[in-house]
Each structure stands twice: as C-alpha cells, then as structure tokens.
Amino acid sequence: MDNPETIDKQVFNFSAGPAPIPREVLEQAREELLDFNGMGTSVMEISHRGKEFIKVAEESEQDLRDLMNIPANYKVLFLQGGARGQFAAVPLNLKGSKKSADYVNSGHWAQSAIKEAQRYLNVNIIADGKLSGFRQMPSQEQWRFSSDAAYVHYTPNETIGGLEFPYIPETGDVPLVADMSSNILSRPIDVSKFGVIYAGAQKNIGPAGLTVVIVRDDLLEKHTSACPAVWDYATQASKDSMYNTPSTFAWYLAGLVFKWLKRRGGLAEMDKINERKARKLYGQIESTRFYSNNIDPCWCSRMNVPFTLADPELDAVFLVEAAKEGFLYLKGHKAVGGMRASLYNAVPESHVDALVSFMQEFERRYG
Amino acid sequence: MDNPETIDKQVFNFSAGPAPIPREVLEQAREELLDFNGMGTSVMEISHRGKEFIKVAEESEQDLRDLMNIPANYKVLFLQGGARGQFAAVPLNLKGSKKSADYVNSGHWAQSAIKEAQRYLNVNIIADGKLSGFRQMPSQEQWRFSSDAAYVHYTPNETIGGLEFPYIPETGDVPLVADMSSNILSRPIDVSKFGVIYAGAQKNIGPAGLTVVIVRDDLLEKHTSACPAVWDYATQASKDSMYNTPSTFAWYLAGLVFKWLKRRGGLAEMDKINERKARKLYGQIESTRFYSNNIDPCWCSRMNVPFTLADPELDAVFLVEAAKEGFLYLKGHKAVGGMRASLYNAVPESHVDALVSFMQEFERRYG
Known part of the structure; x- marks a missing residue:
C-alpha cells in the first residue's frame, strides 16, 4: 500500500454479500488487529473461553437484544454454517413429533430452503409466488395452512429476486420461522411474532462465517436425534454458543457493527x-x-x-x-x-x- | 492504542485454540485490511464469486496442496462448522450402505467424535486408551477391526490429553479418517494413507470459523440423503467449496499462513x-x-x-x-x-x- 492514491480510491460497493462493512468498524478492527484490549495479541488469537472474549460475546448479544428489542424468552445464538446450514437445522430442531412443515415459496432462496427441508420432513407449499412470476405474493387469506405443520417458514426478503414482504405473516399458534439473512437489522420488527429468526451475517451483520439464530425458549426441546450437535439450538443455548469453537473474529466484528448501529x-x-x-x-x-x-x-x-x-x-x-x-x-x-x-x-x-x-x-x- | 508500550507488550501466547497466528500474517492482514489488492475495499467485503476472491481461494488450495503434497485424486474443501461439525459430517458422508464404523478412543476428542457418530451409525471401539489412563494406546496388532466398517476414525493428536500418535495406522482397504485439527501442518505426512483428513482451522491453519477437509475422490459419492448440503463433500467439491458463502476472511488468512509456511x-x-x-x-x-x-x-x-x-x-x-x-x-x-x-x-x-x-x-x- 505504498501508493496513497490506491488507499483513497473511491469505490461504491453494492455487493449482495459478502457485503460492505461500515468503514468505522473496519478502521477500529485495523487499529486493534494486533493488540486487542491491551492484551498484546489479536482478538483472533485469544481463547473463546477466556474472560476477554466472553465479554465480547456478552456485549454483542446485549447490543443485538437492544437493537432488535428481543424479548427475554428468546435465546440468541452465534453459530456457523450460514443460512444454508439453517435450511437443514430448522427442520432438525423444530420437527418434534410432526411429519410436515408449511413453506412459503417467494423465489430462489425460499426454494433452496424447501429443497433442503425435504430431506427431513414433508413440505407443504402454502403460498406460491411462482404464479405471478415472483412479482408479488398471494394475499394471506389465500394461504392454505396445514392442520398439523411443525412450523411455517418464509423468506422475508429474496436477495436474488428482489422481493420483500411488506408485512409479517400471522400464523397463530404455529411457530413462524424466517430466513432474515438479507434484511435483518434494516428496520424495527416485532420479534415476538416469530418462533425462529436466522440470518447469515454477510449482508447486514458482519463478515461471512457467522450465523445468528434467535429462537423462542419453548422451541428448544423439539430437536431430533439426527440434529448435528453444533446446530442443536438447545445444546448451543445451554453453552452460550460455545459448544464448539465459534467464529470468534466474525463475532467480534458483528459486535462492532451492532455498536455502530446503536451510535447511528x-x-x-x-x-x-x-x-x-x-x-x-x-x-x-x-x-x-x-x-x-x-x-x-x-x-x-x-x-x-x-x-x-x-x-x-x-x-x-x-x-x-x-x-x-x-x-x-x-x-x-x-x-x-x-x-x-x-x-x-x-x-x-x-x-x-x-x-x-x-x-x-x-x-x-x-x- | 495511543500507548506505544501497550503495542510492544511482550506476550507469550500458548492458547490451545483459537491460537497464535504468525505475526507477519497479521501485519499483512492489517496493512491491507481496508484495501485488498488495490480494490479500495476490504477482502471481507468482496464477493466470494468474484475473480479476486476466486484467486485467493485457488492460491490457498494450491499452497496447501504443495505443503502437504496432496495427491491429485484428493479434493480440498474449505467449509464451516469446525471439527465438531465434521463429527456428524463424516458418518453422513461415508456411511454408504454400511451400518457401522470403527473408532479409536484416544481421549476427550475421540470420545466426542464417537458420541456424535452414534447418532448416525453403530460405532465399534476397536482400540481403547482408557485401559492405560490414556497414557498410551494399544499396539496396532491388538486393534479389533470390524469386518464391515464404513471407515476407521482416529484422532492423531488429543489437544486436551496431550497424546499424539507416533505413526499412521494401517487400515488396508477401509478408509482411514483423521481429525487432524491440532497437528495438521506440524510435520510432513503421507496423505495417500488417508480417506479423509479434517481440521478446524483455529490451531495450525488460521482463525476459527474455517474447517479444512481433504477427501479422496472415490469417497465422494457415498453420502446419505440425511447429510446437510453444506457438509456434503460431493456437493461442495463440485462447487469449489462455494455451494454456500464460505468464511471468506478466515480462508484468506489461512492462505496467508500457507504462504508463510512455504517461506519458512x-x-x-x-x-x-x-x-x-x-x-x-x-x-x-x-x-x-x-x-x-x-x-x-x-x-x-x-x-x-x-x-x-x-x-x-x-x-x-x-x-x-x-x-x-x-x-x-x-x-x-x-x-x-x-x-x-x-x-x-x-x-x-x-x-x-x-x-x-x-x-x-x-x-x-x-x-
């Protein structure tokens, strides 16, 4: 980086993800990259079980709770594997004794979630945007809810198709599950309407390699024995997302993004x-x-x-x-x-x- | 970091993981953190599908191949979920039509792998260090191999117990699978003796949040329908580990570590x-x-x-x-x-x- 013109090159990054991270956040990360918190070592090099990283983890969770106004009866998990990992983890965690789940098909990502869920249960497509070429979705009165679905899954924002739900669906007692990867944190939402919210970090949260899952307490115990332990919500909730070594650097950066959002x-x-x-x-x-x-x-x-x-x-x-x-x-x-x-x-x-x-x-x- | 004494504080980091990253690597990462490759943006902010990141991915794979002398009939994958994720992914990928696999119990991590594998198949413990208090392992002549195991799994180095295999077991035609998280890259090994080698990155490879899997070609097609797609070796191999968004920053840093190892x-x-x-x-x-x-x-x-x-x-x-x-x-x-x-x-x-x-x-x- 000898050339100052290179450093100051003005670029406009409109990537769908991995996507821009606030400049202030990157500058802070650079400033402390070799010496986190006066420890003389990088935040990447410290144990996730040490008090310094636990403070990072706790603060980031609290900041996210503050930002999204997450009720106390929800757990917040910081996992790996992205939204595609959750496409499998959701049925494996929520299936319980049910045989099927309801899915809303709003485009490319909804379809990917459906395809993966079909490995683990029967999927009922209760509303299909295909009929309109994914230019809009059928109104909620037309949705054909099943009588015995484990949950209802939808994709609030389709990153590829460019379709975003203008409302949160009403699903009564059936838990509503949302792949919020590409619009989480973009506006206030009422978390209490959801059973599970999950999001890959690489759009509105931070760098790729981190997955945020927000799950209502009463859903923690439905998991099947086929659920890999690293994705088992109950296991990870009981270990503060440290059942396995988390993506510590990505988590730290997400924490800086949450603080940036609060400041703004x-x-x-x-x-x-x-x-x-x-x-x-x-x-x-x-x-x-x-x-x-x-x-x-x-x-x-x-x-x-x-x-x-x-x-x-x-x-x-x-x-x-x-x-x-x-x-x-x-x-x-x-x-x-x-x-x-x-x-x-x-x-x-x-x-x-x-x-x-x-x-x-x-x-x-x-x- | 206004205080230069803080920056120069001499520390000696003996963490078991996340663990030290070479100073030169961290310095390069800091140098280019806001401007990767003259792009005017951080490597964290660029698309994994763009030519700039694909070059990072390809070079890092080639450097790892050079370092470990990986034969051409092996794929190298850069995934998420850590070794604990692979504890599930290994049986789900390798089970095929078999009902059981052979496991060597050398301590804490071997036992964790066994416990997770038992969700997916029958585990035969063919050698048990428990008898010696995990101070050593039974000699290979004493191992009771099954007649119909899908694979043999062992843990070359026990991070907690401090026991390391002084040799690579011989398993004949049965694929040998190794959790090499804590001793990969610490010495030359003959990769051709293995069916699968996997390793969480946070010890000898780079930051947490990345998992390297080295898998022999002929094992790619045995996966079960219950294997989550993001961990399906065949799927990820066919997509150059980009079936889902990879941990791009951790992958980039791993690449810098590989180049550091080559220079050394x-x-x-x-x-x-x-x-x-x-x-x-x-x-x-x-x-x-x-x-x-x-x-x-x-x-x-x-x-x-x-x-x-x-x-x-x-x-x-x-x-x-x-x-x-x-x-x-x-x-x-x-x-x-x-x-x-x-x-x-x-x-x-x-x-x-x-x-x-x-x-x-x-x-x-x-x-």
Missing part, C-alpha cells in the same frame, strides 16, 4: 435511511423506460434492487462503464441476469446518489 | 522446529520432580503439552506469576486440570525458551 440511532433511524436510499434508486428506475424493475411496487425489496436495461445488449457496456467509475458488483445474479444493487445498512446514502447520477449519465450517453 | 521452508522445516520446541519443554518437565507429564514418552504430543506441579496448591500461584510475565492461557483444560502449553507452528521457539526459563525460575522460588 438504531433500527428506527436505519429504517428511515433505508427508505430514502430505496426510494432514490427505485425513483430513478421508474422515471424512465431505459431501466426497469418488474416487482410489484408493494413487494419491492429495499435491500436488493434488481433492474434491467431496455436493451440487454447494453448490459455489458453498463457494467464496464460502471466499473470504471468505481461501482463494484452491480452484475445481477446469474439466475436472473441484468443488474442488481444491494443497499444494506453499511452502504452510505451518498453511494446511492452516486449510482443514480451514473445511471442518469449512462442513459444520456446510450439512451 | 515448508513442513520438513516445521517438523524440525516443532521437534526442538517439544524437546525443550519436555526436557524441562522431565528434569525435575517439581513438574510432571504422565504420557508415555512415545505418545507425547508435540503440539499440546499438559503438565502438573508436584504440589497442586501451587497451580494458582504458577498461573498468576506466569500471567505477570506475559504468559497467556497456560491453564489446563478443566477436564484434566493443571497446566497446558500448546506449541503450534506460530509459537516461536523463543517463546518456548522463555517458558522454560520461567519454569526454572518458578521452581527456584517455590520448589
């Missing part, structure tokens, strides 16, 4: 900022026929915004020109093509402004 | 250094009745050295005095008590010298 005003403030960011980008897309997004407006994701150019031949040009200006990872997922901009908490509003300006300029030159 | 002369050189380090510490322990280690000399671990004081009342004093001199994590595991010094690759020989001097001085004062 918490989720109510993030909600406002995320709303502004999304409005700016969707506003630009909707203002012209040059760009488009085909999701029903009520169902547009604030976190992941896929869009296409009227002329797909220009896709490659758009990406090359964008890269020249420092825009990273605007290419859409290969399953859908086109472009995608992910607007997680750590993406500054000014970066969205820069993207909108670039899109306007690009349209002027090629439209 | 590879595993042949580490073997010599580790031998010297272990001889120095065991030499000190054996030279006096003040300290003792009760493992049979042929079975003494070079990586994890538990020892006790003749007077257990002095344990607490020893730890307090040691901490004053900058020695970290010398307390023995709660399952065995006493002291333990872990001498992984990243522990400099000079730190072992310092520990030996401290032990001599402590004996002079309290012996």
